[in-house]
Amino acid sequence: MNRVRLAIAAGLAAAILATSGIVAQADPAAVEKxxxxxxxxxxxxxxxxxxxxxxxxxxxxxxxxxxxxxxxLQVQEAKVATLADQMGDVATLQMQQDSISVTAQLLASGSSDNFLSGLATYQSELERSNAGVQQLQLDQAKLNTLREDAAATEAALQKDVAAKTELAKSYDAKEVAAQRVYDRLSAEERERLARIEEERQRAAEEAQRQAEARAAAAAGTSRSRDTAAASSSAAASSSAPAAETAVSSGPASSRAQGAVNAALAKVGSRYVWGTSGPSTFDCSGLTSYAYRQVGITLSRSSRAQYSGAGYRVPLSDIKPGDLVFYYSPVSHVAMYIGNGRIVHAANPRTGVNTAGLHSMPITGVRRVVG
Incomplete structure (x- = not known):
């Protein structure tokens, strides 16, 4: 909606110039609607x-x-064709041998050794032939399975391509509907709408800053108590082995900040569906790109990130680098950057930008690292 807000500001300035200071009354009911x-x-x-x-x-x-x-499929088709040709040669040989009694041929061989040797050779060829037939049947079955899988995959692909087209039309229709809402408002009503939204976000951001300050103070008090307790314990049992100290979260916090920096570096980039950098992004594409820069792989949809990235933390404990999820069911993700602000790939109109943490209804927060 940033583009619309800019239009609101421009429209307001034009209205002021055109009316030479005459300001009409905004309809509060129309603005609220x-x-x-x-x-x-x-x-x-x-x-x-x-x-x-x-x-x-x-x-x-x-x-x-x-x-x-x-x-x-190409490999399997070639394999089946080659094996079928080989089996064809064996079948031809067997047909030729069947025209005269194999037993009669072997008895006419002149000696018992030749007879036994010939019989063993014939049995060996027969067994090889039977094994070849079985292998051909197995390879043909595999080929059929591959063909069925390919056909099903092609059908699913075409279905999703068609779904993409229809969804894109629906999305564009929503954009048109939003613009119509703005178009029916007067300049004064647009100004009032922008002011209401700004005041709401300022109040939410201030409340968030106060919550973070309280959380930080509580954490500092807790650390002081832990330090005092540890000192007392050490004095009481100086001869006991030293307890293992907690590992600092510094490196993890550094990685989270690295992800924040990577996301902020992309402010101004275009929003394009299904992309995750380096020059265009969708919402989950930006968060996955940012964490990829610090060696962490995330899923490629906001819903998957909400269910599987890191672990959940309360909103009061939010820190830079945390992922913030919006709406219910979840349909948007952003990254918290501190001071009540987020960076996100908003939409095709405004691209990657920063906004207030509470600019949309929050569903939850997840900490990827730290």
Whole structure:
């Protein structure tokens, strides 16, 4: 919505110049209705966006699988064709031998040694032939399975490609609907809407800063108590072996800050569905890219990150580098950068930018490292 906010500011300035200081009254009911509609549209668009990202990921996986299956099919088809040719030669030889009694041929060999030797050779060839037939049957069955798998993968791929197209249309429709809501507001009503949103975010950010300050103070008090208790214990049992000290979280915090720096370096980059850098991103693509720069691999969708990245932490304990998830069910992810702010790949209109932590309804927070 940043583009719209810029338009609001520009429209307001134009209105002031045009009216020479005459300001019309904004309709509070109209503004509130618009705010509710925009919040609903934004959430619906975010859900569609997430479905689009997941469909894109399925398409990529299906394309890679189909490529592998196609290569395996070519190898298996060549193998079956070669084995079939070999078995054809064996069958021809057997037909030729069957035209005259094999036993009669062997009896006419002139000696018992020749007879036994010939019989052993014939039995060996017969066994080899039977084994070849069995192998051909197995290879043909594998070939059929590969063909069925390839056909199913192709069908799923086409289905997801069609889904991507429809989801993109739905997303664009939501963007058009949001713009219509703004278009029906006067310049004064747009100004009031922007002011309400700014005040709401300022209040939420201030509350968040106070919560973080309280958490930091509580942590400092707890460390002081632990230090005092440890000193008392050490004085009481100086002859006892020293207890193992806790490992510092410094390196982990450094990695989290490294991820924050990587994400902030991409502010201004374009939002493109299904991409995770280095120049374009979707929401989960940005967070996965940022942590990839510090050697940590994350899943490629916000829902998967919410269910499997790191561990959950309370909002009151949020730290830079934590992943913040929005809406229910989860359909958007951002990275906390401190001071009540996030960095995220917002949408195709505004790309990668920073915003208030509470700019959208928060579902949960996960700490990847630290």
């Amino acid at each position: 618009a705010r509710e509609e925009l919040a609903r549209i934004h959430q619906e668009a975010s859900a569609i966006d997430q479905q689009l990202i997941e469909a894109h990921e399925r398409v990529q996986l299906a394309e890679a699988k189909l490529k592998t299956l196609t290569a395996d």
